[in-house]
Amino acid sequence: MPDSGAIVLQYPDLLIAACLVVAAGALSFVMRLRLERRLAVAAVRTTVQLLLVGYVLKWVFSLDRAYAVAGAALLMAAFASRAAVRRPTRTFSGATGRAFLTLVFSGFLTTLTVTGVIVGVQPWHKAQYVIPLLGMVLGNGLTGLSLCMDHILETLSERRDEVEMELALGATRWEAARGPLSEGIRRGMIPVINMMTVVGIVSLPGMMTGQILQGADPLDAVKYQIVVMFMLSAGTGLASILMALLIYRRLFNPRHQLRAELIRKRRGPL
Amino acid sequence: MNALETLLSIEDFAVSAGGVSLIQAFSLEVRRGKLVAVLGVSGCGKTTLLRAIAGLIDADRGAVRLKGRVPEEIGWPVYRRGVAHVEQKPVMLDATVRENLARPFAYRTARTPFPEGRAAELLGKLGLYGIAMDANARDLSGGQQQRVSLARALLIAPDVALLDEPTGSLDEESAARAEDLIRAETRERGMAALVVTHDKTQANRWCDRVINLEGRLAPGNPALRAAHAAEETDA
Numbered sequence: 001m002p003d004s005g006a007i008v009l010q011y012p013d014l015l016i017a018a019c020l021v022v023a024a025g026a027l028s029f030v031m032r033l034r035l036e037r038r039l040a041v042a043a044v045r046t047t048v049q050l051l052l053v054g055y056v057l058k059w060v061f062s063l064d065r066a067y068a069v070a071g072a073a074l075l076m077a078a079f080a081s082r083a084a085v086r087r088p089t090r091t092f093s094g095a096t097g098r099a100f101l102t103l104v105f106s107g108f109l110t111t112l113t114v115t116g117v118i119v120g121v122q123p124w125h126k127a128q129y130v131i132p133l134l135g136m137v138l139g140n141g142l143t144g145l146s147l148c149m150d151h152i153l154e155t156l157s158e159r160r161d162e163v164e165m166e167l168a169l170g171a172t173r174w175e176a177a178r179g180p181l182s183e184g185i186r187r188g189m190i191p192v193i194n195m196m197t198v199v200g201i202v203s204l205p206g207m208m209t210g211q212i213l214q215g216a217d218p219l220d221a222v223k224y225q226i227v228v229m230f231m232l233s234a235g236t237g238l239a240s241i242l243m244a245l246l247i248y249r250r251l252f253n254p255r256h257q258l259r260a261e262l263i264r265k266r267r268g269p270l
Numbered sequence: 271m272n273a274l275e276t277l278l279s280i281e282d283f284a285v286s287a288g289g290v291s292l293i294q295a296f297s298l299e300v301r302r303g304k305l306v307a308v309l310g311v312s313g314c315g316k317t318t319l320l321r322a323i324a325g326l327i328d329a330d331r332g333a334v335r336l337k338g339r340v341p342e343e344i345g346w347p348v349y350r351r352g353v354a355h356v357e358q359k360p361v362m363l364d365a366t367v368r369e370n371l372a373r374p375f376a377y378r379t380a381r382t383p384f385p386e387g388r389a390a391e392l393l394g395k396l397g398l399y400g401i402a403m404d405a406n407a408r409d410l411s412g413g414q415q416q417r418v419s420l421a422r423a424l425l426i427a428p429d430v431a432l433l434d435e436p437t438g439s440l441d442e443e444s445a446a447r448a449e450d451l452i453r454a455e456t457r458e459r460g461m462a463a464l465v466v467t468h469d470k471t472q473a474n475r476w477c478d479r480v481i482n483l484e485g486r487l488a489p490g491n492p493a494l495r496a497a498h499a500a501e502e503t504d505a
Contacts, residue, residue, distance in 0.1 A: 170351030
């Protein structure tokens, strides 16, 4: 990717940009929206989190070792899985571990397919490619996973009697679970499908915008973006399907019983 | 059809709910063509016992056999189709009456296609003549839903019907029709039925055998404690 033509920002530039947030805060104050404090905290968190990530990535990039990339990737998957299971209103014991496995498998498989087969990155673990692409797959995967999990757990709790009625009349666990599982996977996939439908028309995706800002040819940036969109749809689809299957294996036992007692409402704010 | 054949045997069953032991050492043999009532006070664990016999939840101990075979041998879905369980509160899918009745015939355990004529016959015997098969089943009254639920279970021709207060939300006439139909199924088809109820009069009038759960309640059973407390208050 060419990097000519890019204007490098300095720290004072960030301060000027912060004025935009201050302006938004002032508007909130004038209109009595009482969002000033939350806006300030969010702005500080954004700055600190991104600067930290920047330093960590710089360190990982400088190491350029497979173990460092793998370590960073696993850490990202761990954070993503924790975030994914905190979004749904219900959870079950073992949800985080299953979300982690799901995101590691779906994230690594789709990312490494893109970097290794399509882009042909050498060496395969080159952090400059693997980390940002994996980050996008994990970000979308966690949204899909949590929407899928939310629907399945909600349905199995709220409509437990329907599922058990089917089991009572001779349905296999798969036949009784198939409806909620399919709908959960569908819901997990909807955001990425919507995104693919409107991309370029309603908004320019962040990665493509970034490349163009860096001076890349728009058509080259578009090609990358198309690959990224396909990668995100595959990653999200895989994450939703895998999580649905893992929930199924957890909540339906070999005696074809629904173990609804394992589902519990999450405590505390979402 | 061997009239003396034991269709369902329950051996040394113990069940609990929420970690509280409810019923223990419950054994029973249900023979072909017989209607057996399990009688117990409200909250003593009748529903839990029936759900455990249906295999919807695990019993703490004990075994069930359908025609001498354990569920693990024939497969749990096949076992459950053989012992169709009907909940006290009818459960209707958000679908038409026809789809609700036809649903069990879409399962892998189904051996025949949906017998629509037989479905209409059963609904008629339950007093639901001319019910709109294309109406959403959830729009029916509670009593109508209970009868559709009963017809749905009888339609799959189970060896044993596990019925939880099957006439609980029916008026007198509809309850009599339901009792007659189940009785006819036991005579004509050789089906057996295990009915849990708290209605002693109905159990004595309708069933061939009445089992009182009183002696099978676990010491910690809340219903037993409530009864003791009531006795002490009376004294």
